Amino acid sequence: MSLIRLPLIVTWGLVVLWFLLDVTNLAAGGPFNINWIIPAAAAWLSVICLRAGRGYGGFLFAALLYTAGVRLLIILLAVLGKMAGLEGEYFTWGRNVLFGLVIPHVFLWPVVTFIAGTLIWPVLALAMRRRQVSYRGAAMGVVVILLIVFIALPYLISTLYTGSVGSPRTARNTPADHGLDYEEVTLTTSDGLNLAAWYIPNDAGRGTVIYCHGHTNHRGQMLDQAAFLHENGFRGMLFDFRRHGDSEGDLTTFGYYEWRDVQAAVRYAVDERGEGGPVILWGISMGAATALLAAAEISGVDAVIAESSFYAASETLRSDLNRMFGLPTVPFGFLTGTITELRVGIKIDDLDIGRAVSGLEDTSVLLVGGSADRRMPLANNERLYAQIPGAHKEIYVAEGATHGDIWEMDREAYAEKVLAFLEKSGLTDESDGLDSPAEGGETDGPESPPEGGDSDESR
Numbered sequence: 001m002s003l004i005r006l007p008l009i010v011t012w013g014l015v016v017l018w019f020l021l022d023v024t025n026l027a028a029g030g031p032f033n034i035n036w037i038i039p040a041a042a043a044w045l046s047v048i049c050l051r052a053g054r055g056y057g058g059f060l061f062a063a064l065l066y067t068a069g070v071r072l073l074i075i076l077l078a079v080l081g082k083m084a085g086l087e088g089e090y091f092t093w094g095r096n097v098l099f100g101l102v103i104p105h106v107f108l109w110p111v112v113t114f115i116a117g118t119l120i121w122p123v124l125a126l127a128m129r130r131r132q133v134s135y136r137g138a139a140m141g142v143v144v145i146l147l148i149v150f151i152a153l154p155y156l157i158s159t160l161y162t163g164s165v166g167s168p169r170t171a172r173n174t175p176a177d178h179g180l181d182y183e184e185v186t187l188t189t190s191d192g193l194n195l196a197a198w199y200i201p202n203d204a205g206r207g208t209v210i211y212c213h214g215h216t217n218h219r220g221q222m223l224d225q226a227a228f229l230h231e232n233g234f235r236g237m238l239f240d241f242r243r244h245g246d247s248e249g250d251l252t253t254f255g256y257y258e259w260r261d262v263q264a265a266v267r268y269a270v271d272e273r274g275e276g277g278p279v280i281l282w283g284i285s286m287g288a289a290t291a292l293l294a295a296a297e298i299s300g301v302d303a304v305i306a307e308s309s310f311y312a313a314s315e316t317l318r319s320d321l322n323r324m325f326g327l328p329t330v331p332f333g334f335l336t337g338t339i340t341e342l343r344v345g346i347k348i349d350d351l352d353i354g355r356a357v358s359g360l361e362d363t364s365v366l367l368v369g370g371s372a373d374r375r376m377p378l379a380n381n382e383r384l385y386a387q388i389p390g391a392h393k394e395i396y397v398a399e400g401a402t403h404g405d406i407w408e409m410d411r412e413a414y415a416e417k418v419l420a421f422l423e424k425s426g427l428t429d430e431s432d433g434l435d436s437p438a439e440g441g442e443t444d445g446p447e448s449p450p451e452g453g454d455s456d457e458s459r
Helices: 005-023 034-051 056-084 097-129 132-161 219-231 259-272 286-297 313-325 329-344 353-359 378-387 411-424
Strands: 183-188 194-200 208-212 235-239 279-284 303-307 364-370 393-398
Touching (some): 005 056, 097 313, 208 286, 235 259, 259 279, 364 411, 378 393, 393 411
Parallel strands (some): 208 235
């Protein structure tokens, strides 16, 4: 412990300073990056251990002990920032504690310290002691590094993304909690999977809306949206994608096979129930991308409301590796993508939503995004808009909203935009009148609809 005392105290001071800069937004775009502490600390600890006569094993123990002390402080500051509402760019974990806090600080950064230390140790050992034998202790570490970096780490990230770790989340509420009559139904996909679903009938029969939830979520995610459009005369279908909720399936494929789940929902509503009226798909994140893919693949879809869709899966993977895990896209983007393709049996480059929407000439599309969404930035919708042919397309921007929370943050304006989009697309009987949020029940959004036109940006 005495060997790491001074480096640990100095690092704690820098971490606290960075925390203060981060939560006050003074560090944005600055030249200092807290991650540079890792190689600097590895070099410092190498010198200390060499002067104390310690070998590679002693250095490695000291480096990992030092890392544990630093990461514990960062976790504590992140929790403090979250509780106090001061979270900044670095000291936060977003919506997911496992991905944003536990895995990076308990697993990834100790691995990075191990890698940096193993690469730096032999260089300093040879410079200070002039003995080649000093390198032997690190040789096995290099082998382990190669296995961890190029196989284990990408494999772990791949399994986390495709949902093969842990049990899926399931819905706690049902349509009955929103005062809706519904039926529990089972959908069967073209490749033989059974999907759990709720069917919400409606005597008004204006059409059927199929709701497509996001990655790692469940059919209950869009219950409030379903209740809102039910008030306006639409039937509803909410289902769990494969490997989500109560549905069958071993892996998630981000839309590559999930479009067949949407197809099963459409076929159930149209063929088995014999329902008339337009068919509308409304999806969030992965559900939005899948809805756009499904509309391009199957017939009978009249409109798509796509909230926070990705443009291409390969782009989102690379962005997530850097944003969520702090890993460079080269080579981890290629490695993680390749391992995922081999494990799941897909081609990630085929998950190109921009290419798919070029076939939606006869489908009305509303692209929705939050101005503060870092994961699925507004540029995605702008690029998708450019690829959709014809004039039946609109973009809606919710100011200040982040990923997956647009309905909660912007309910009234978002809801009015959806109704206006459906009316403009000719998918409602305007003479009957649609219930706006202000008329139809409780709302928690802004008091007035957004200003602006129906194209590019409505807010």
